[in-house]
Amino acid sequence: MPDADDIAWIKATTNELNNLLQVISESGQVLESLCPETEETAKYFAILRKSLDRAAKVAGTMAARAGGTAPAQAALPDSATEAAALPDVPPLPPRPTGGPLVPPLTGDVRVHNPSGNRELIMVVDDEEFVSMLAQRVLCDDGYRVITARDGFQAIEMYRKLREQIALIILDFTMPVMDGADVFAELLEINPEVPVVLSSG
Numbered sequence: 001m002p003d004a005d006d007i008a009w010i011k012a013t014t015n016e017l018n019n020l021l022q023v024i025s026e027s028g029q030v031l032e033s034l035c036p037e038t039e040e041t042a043k044y045f046a047i048l049r050k051s052l053d054r055a056a057k058v059a060g061t062m063a064a065r066a067g068g069t070a071p072a073q074a075a076l077p078d079s080a081t082e083a084a085a086l087p088d089v090p091p092l093p094p095r096p097t098g099g100p101l102v103p104p105l106t107g108d109v110r111v112h113n114p115s116g117n118r119e120l121i122m123v124v125d126d127e128e129f130v131s132m133l134a135q136r137v138l139c140d141d142g143y144r145v146i147t148a149r150d151g152f153q154a155i156e157m158y159r160k161l162r163e164q165i166a167l168i169i170l171d172f173t174m175p176v177m178d179g180a181d182v183f184a185e186l187l188e189i190n191p192e193v194p195v196v197l198s199s200g
Contacts, residue, residue, distance in 0.1 A: 017055070118144070121168070122147070124151065126149055146165075154168070154170070155186065162193075170195050
């Protein structure tokens with residue numbers, strides 16, 4: 001039987017878990033409204049809904065054992081239509097006008113939004129869904145984007161295109177070669193490499 005301290009901890013932890021679930025749920029709504037409706041995105045959002053439901057049940061079980069009640073949990077909407085009811089997001093600043101800010105790429109690297117009028121950004125992520133989402137958001141705002149599926153590919157691409165890449169968005173958690181190792185290698189190539197380490 002848990003003592004008073006255990007019960008207080010369980011209640012506090014349950015509330016914190018519910019707060020996190022709320023953030024994940026609301027973020028999922030925004031993401032679903034931004035993503036194209038494809039079989040792959042439908043699969044990911046179905047997994048997210050199922051995971052949120054399981055986590056809410058865990059929170060409810062913890063609260064019940066502590067003698068309290070489960071906090072309310074908002075579920076991810078069934079469609080992007082419901083997500084449209086979210087509060088308005090402040091508009092992005094206007095895109096600069098004029099031609100590309102970096103010279104055309106050479107080689108066999110695929111550029112997303114090649115006619116974009118903003119800098120070239122490299123997105124490094126082993127999750128195809130995350131990479132696709134980042135690519136879409138950046139391209140919609142006028143950036144040109146290249147993607148790497150792992151650290152080895154990112155390093156090779158940066159060696160070829162370091163003068164043209166304005167920023168690297170680097171996943172911190174990847175198999176085989178994680179973000180910290182990739183970052184260390186990139187620093188060897190260029191001690192001033194512009195990198196944002198991200199984690200999903």
